[in-house]
Amino acid sequence: MLNINSVSWLHILREVTTSVPRGSLVGLLGPNGSGKTSLLRAVAALVPADAGQVTLDGDDVARVKRAALARRVALLAQHAETDLDLTVLDVVLLGRTPHRRSRWSDGRDDNTIAERALERADLTEFAHRKWQTLSGGERQRAQLARALAQEPELLLLDEPTNHLDVGHQLQLLSLVRKSGVTTLAALHDLNLATMFCDSVVVLDRGRVVATGPPADVLTPKLLAEVYGVEATVHDHDGRPVIIFERPPT
Numbered sequence: 001m002l003n004i005n006s007v008s009w010l011h012i013l014r015e016v017t018t019s020v021p022r023g024s025l026v027g028l029l030g031p032n033g034s035g036k037t038s039l040l041r042a043v044a045a046l047v048p049a050d051a052g053q054v055t056l057d058g059d060d061v062a063r064v065k066r067a068a069l070a071r072r073v074a075l076l077a078q079h080a081e082t083d084l085d086l087t088v089l090d091v092v093l094l095g096r097t098p099h100r101r102s103r104w105s106d107g108r109d110d111n112t113i114a115e116r117a118l119e120r121a122d123l124t125e126f127a128h129r130k131w132q133t134l135s136g137g138e139r140q141r142a143q144l145a146r147a148l149a150q151e152p153e154l155l156l157l158d159e160p161t162n163h164l165d166v167g168h169q170l171q172l173l174s175l176v177r178k179s180g181v182t183t184l185a186a187l188h189d190l191n192l193a194t195m196f197c198d199s200v201v202v203l204d205r206g207r208v209v210a211t212g213p214p215a216d217v218l219t220p221k222l223l224a225e226v227y228g229v230e231a232t233v234h235d236h237d238g239r240p241v242i243i244f245e246r247p248p249t
């Protein structure tokens with residue numbers, strides 16, 4: 001279970017409080033610049049919160065040693081890139097690095113775990129391709145395979161469906177759900193959020209303005225207030241589907 005308690009950072013995050021129950025997928029929503037990436041970075045202890053606390057299963061992430069945190073938390077950043085001359089399998093194997101250093105290593109074969117992660121991301125045929133030859137969407141899926149190979153307790157995803165065609169968007173979020181890993185995912189596509197997230201947290205100018213099941217939160221009123229858009233919300237077999245209006249010209 002991830003708990004974020006009244007976290008503030010610079011002028012960017014303002015007393016953010018929310019939680020992600022174990023095994024659930026929570027969508028982190030909000031307009032550009034609302035603080036989604038900053039919050040994910042604060043949760044991963046990449047930036048020190050000025051106030052408040054983030055705990056993972058009761059442990060304050062600011063106090064967990066970096067090597068231990070690397071075994072427990074995987075962050076899939078928005079622009080995860082490398083200039084190194086690596087194959088896709090090499091990149092996915094990087095997910096095993098924190099475990100290799102661990103004296104708790106359980107002796108399982110890292111290659112087998114990485115190959116299984118590639119298979120789950122539908123990338124087996126790319127294992128020996130050079131990273132630089134992959135398309136944007138293939139890189140994104142390979143980065144998710146790296147994160148899954150890490151076998152983290154907590155997965156932090158920053159716009160994971162960027163670059164992906166609709167088929168792979170659905171496949172990636174299905175894969176995240178199926179993995180059963182506790183996940184906080186920044187998403188821009190609100191219809192993907194309603195389809196896959198157990199609950200959503202909406203940020204606006206660094207503050208949480210709404211939280212709860214997507215159907216309760218993503219109302220036309222909230223979409224107008226937070227995103228400044230006109231929209232209608234329709235029920236599709238119990239799942240809300242949002243239709244946006246074209247702005248007046």
Ligand SMILES: Nc1ncnc2c1ncn2[C@@H]1O[C@H](COP(=O)(O)OP(=O)(O)OP(=O)(O)O)[C@@H](O)[C@H]1O
Nearest residue numbers: 010012030031032033034035036037038039186203
């Ligand atoms: N290190 C920093 N110093 C100063 N300002 C920053 C820093 N990092 C981010 N910001 C600013 O904080 C605000 C929130 O940025 P952040 O990247 O968290 O937003 P976001 O919700 O992820 O946006 P997007 O949807 O565009 O990716 C932005 O206005 C950004 O310019």
